[in-house]
Amino acid sequence: ESNKKPKIIRKTARLVVRNLPFNCTEQEVEKHFSKFGNIQEVKLLRKNDDRLVGCGFVQFENKLAASNALSHTSGEPFKGRPIIVDWAVPKRKYHSIKCVETTDVDSKESELSIKSVASEITEDNSDETVLLDNSKRKTKTNNSRKKKFRPDVDNSRTVFFKNVPFSVDNEQLRECAEELAGPVEYAVICLDPLTEHSKGTAFIRFKKKHVAEKVLSNECKLVLLGKELQSHEFLKKEDLLGKHLEDKTLKDKRNLYLFKEGLIVAATTAAREVSQADMNKRLLLEQQRTRTLKNLHKFISTNRLVVYNLPFYNFDNKKLLLLFKKYSPKNAVINEARVMRNLKDLDESGMPKSKGYGFVSYEKHEDALSALRAINNNPEIFRVNKRPIVLFSIEDKGVLLIKQKRQEKAKKQKSGDTSPDSKMNSEQSQSEPWKEVHSGNKFNKKQNKNSKTQINGNSKKSIPKFVGITGKPGVIKFPKKHKLQAQAITHKNQVKQELIRKKLANKKQSRKQIRLKKNINK
Template sequence: MGPARKKMKLSEDRAKAVTAEAETEQFANGLEAVPNDEEQKKKQFQERRSLFVRSLAATVTTDDLTELFSQSYPLKHAIAVLDPATKQCKGYGFVTFADAEDAQRAIEEFDGSTLQGRKIRVEIAESRQRDMNSEVSGHKKSIPSGAVAEAKAAREQRKRETQRPPKLIIRNLPWSIKEPEQLALLFRSYGKVKHATVPKKQPGLMAGFGFVVMRGRMNAEKAMEGVNGKEVDGRTLAVDWAVEKDTWQGLQTGAQAEESDDGEDKDAVLEEEGSDESEENDEEDMTDDDHDGGVDIEPAARTTNPNVNNNTLFIRNLPFTVSDESLEDHFSSHFGPVRYARIVLDQATERPKGTGFVCFRKESDADACLKGAPRPRKVDDAKASKKEAAVAVAHSILQNDDSDPTGRYTLEGRILQISRAVDRSEAARITAANAASRFNRDKDKRRLYLLSEGTISTDSPLYQKLSPSEVMMREASAKQRKMLIQTNPSLHISLTRLSVRNIPRSVTSKDLKALAREAVVGFATDVKAGTRQKLSKEELARGGDEMKEAESERRRKGVGVVKQAKIVFETHGGSKVEESTGAGRSRGYGFIEYYTHRSALMGLRWLNGHAIDYRAQENKGKESKEDLLDKKKRLIVEFAIENAQVVNRRTESQSKARERPAAAYQGGNPRAGNKSTDNAPGFNQTRNGQGTRKRKREREGDGKVKGNGKVQQRDQVPSAVGPKDEKLAKRQQIIAKKRIQRRERKNGEKA
């Protein structure tokens, strides 16, 4: 250490000087005090609980930082400093622990660790030294007088202005200037533009101003003279020098009515520490308050007033043309002083969502406004029809003007719906609950949960038994069904109807029905043997009262669990044909309809992947390749997709068909206009007096029936048949004869 230098210490009145002897003695005392001061600073350094985290990735958020450090130690606060323009992390953040020892351990544990692919650095956060009495090597800095301090500050200010590149702020920018490159083009003719910035309030929402940093103050002055007042896309630009952040914040302090608490002040200090590392981001810092003027009303939620939520109301059914100012004017003129009014914007479209918030200065005004607000009409009458109930709760542009006779709750012709506002956490919970409710409602309405029934997982033993062609068929079926459901909202999945594919062509509808009955019994047998899991309570409860009524009806009729089984047949030309004609062949798919969802689910799980290793009919002669493959096919069974409109029309026609005979019989005319009912062929009277029509081939003397159930010819026509019916019967006889002749010719050619 070199020898001590003589140092003159000036008092405030500049009267005395310190002698060399006094200086030497003071320096000696200072040397003794240095170790103690260093120990004290080291102790204070160790007691700090805030850590500075740097080298963060641009995608890191505050939640990511909190999640990383809270895994090991309790946190008091964590923040990742974001760029106001890009909403991305600036590369650093701060973490405050509840205990200083935890902070020291966190440095050892997390320094050099990896977060989102980046190795982070963790160290103690050092606050900025702003006091004039700070000590360096045991010597206290002198306290200058007011004039000296002002002169020094002015010199430093001029020095900073000359050293730093000149920065301009451009206000009243048109919405057509969205990128920094577009803004820089306006200034390149006056000199080199180092960089330009166009801040945004929200993604896609322009703030209306920008910043340009140029090289050389003379170039900046020329640019300010040339661009200031220039009209661009109907907007007159205003160019001025960009002031420092501290100066701008000082001007804004008088306009701010709310104060931050101590914790928020500490956070602000930490943010300022980080922001000093990059001088190029000062212009983004100046836009912080501009962001607060958007949709986000977080400053109101941070206020120390515990009753702020009681003063805030949530407004629905707002006109899309309303603004913050018009909303505030409306409520302040009708209900009382308003602290603020905000409309909510859709982040995707950047347009009003039709909702907003109004915060009153007095809670009594908010209560009075809420108390007198019109309520939506509800249908309380139990006898009201479904149509009336739907109209009462459905959203409509038509509204009842009588609900707001005073007109205070009507804005631009729309009646407002008002409710008490909730905090952010409760609003998020309600939004999630409503979304889940709507999803479950729509999902249950179309029964989309049945879409995955019939899918065989790749790790299942049954999947290994499938042939490559069957795997491709199943994958194509899953994609097709998903696309149909997504593109057509009228389609839904049936609870009781199954779609069966990959059926051998030799299987008939009768065989399929027998197989469907066997599936229910086989499922119950497997459950009893413990080889298959039984149906859950949720699965048994599906369908509700509708399934219970269907089961009761089935038991009352004394029929089996299978309502219908049908194989789709086609002609050689590819058009559909009824199986009863015997003129076509199977398409390889069909449908099974059970009476209840319970039976359908049991049948699906037993039939799906079931191998059909038999044929219903034995063919003579050499077996073809197709016949051999029939023995190895495994069924693809899924719940059938139906069109809701078609199902409704079919249900209505069936109900009308059942009601018509009963209504006609009760009126004393069973045939409802047919005078020859009693003499009509095939119409018999039952014991209870109701008429039933039998099939023609069951009537005695109606015609000859072959063993396969087809009518060969009719020997006579009943006398009660009219001329038109007789002509139609002769035509059918001719067609039947031609079919028989055609079939005989084919059999002769094959022989």
């Protein structure tokens, strides 16, 4: 009898409890969980200095009690602190699954933090022994593998269910479906690959199509252990992925596709004859814009443009407005044209000095887009070595909300005066002061269609060489720093090569002129 080893029960009904208060004890945790069933063991993890980690394990007698405790206590407060309860995973199994799965990790720091948390939460499984022989264990695993179902060709008889009780197995689910609905081909509960516990979802394939239709239309409801199962139409993985991608494309609320509009990439036709200073400035702006757009409160405006490389002297709001009027389509409405100035730094005449950039906002997105493509990187405007850089402006949601509140307050104050003259004045003031129409004629639908075709690039007119990248709706990737640096190096090399070519061409021309002069003298 002394030679016999003590039998240890396998820890299947074991829960891990996180975010525990640091002043709690094993007795308090046991008291909190004992109302759901008999508890065999409570273990709180501690550091080397005997301080609590804030995590522990609760071992129940059976799986049903553990599942009830999980559903009722997870997220609920314990000693004034919400606790997180989940199924405990043996250390060996956790690491084996972790090795198979490939996950994208943003940085080394996050990888280290995940590993440290995992090592604290998972418990060593070395003391657990199995009561069955190895041979029996192998046969069981082989049988479980054989029971896997192949994907169905006809999905009309298969129904997906949610809100399935955690303690229910496949046989119980099948019996319930056959009793309340009709004959069943198979019933499978979805299991978590890490914990091998129920996810609370299941698939049932009925033998007859009309039974499945009744269940989907809620004519026949399945109730199991007091819970009503929620029926949903069966979808394949491909369909789910397609839906997910569609949602992603539709949910571009921040207009991020406009980020690429007007960008000049090195080693392209648009980048030819662009100065090194201009290219460096463009790449720096691109880097700054990627950084600001990481903030989810920032978005790209569809109607407002920001213009860089403006002349510092003799260039005011009127000149900026005239410039954009010249290159805008007919009947384009400009709401704002403003050169940003430094109020602290004044010139000789006492006027604030220009900061070298400004903003122009349009009534319609199409007009703003066509103006951007006409002015951005145009060598005929300003100087060849200092071309205008036009991009869609990045706005802040919070700032816009404050502006709207101010405008509403101003309108309320003006509406307080009920005299007819004041009403006329308020109506005139409400019409925006910056709103100026390029042409006095009314807007025609034909002209609108023509402008759209020009924007989409379907017009017969040839696109100028200086136009950069055109933005298209969809998921975009922001440029990384090393790629921008590589662009700067390639452009620098190209500028050097062009200078060498120009020098060689000038030398050839000068030699030809000398030869011609010599021939004339002879």
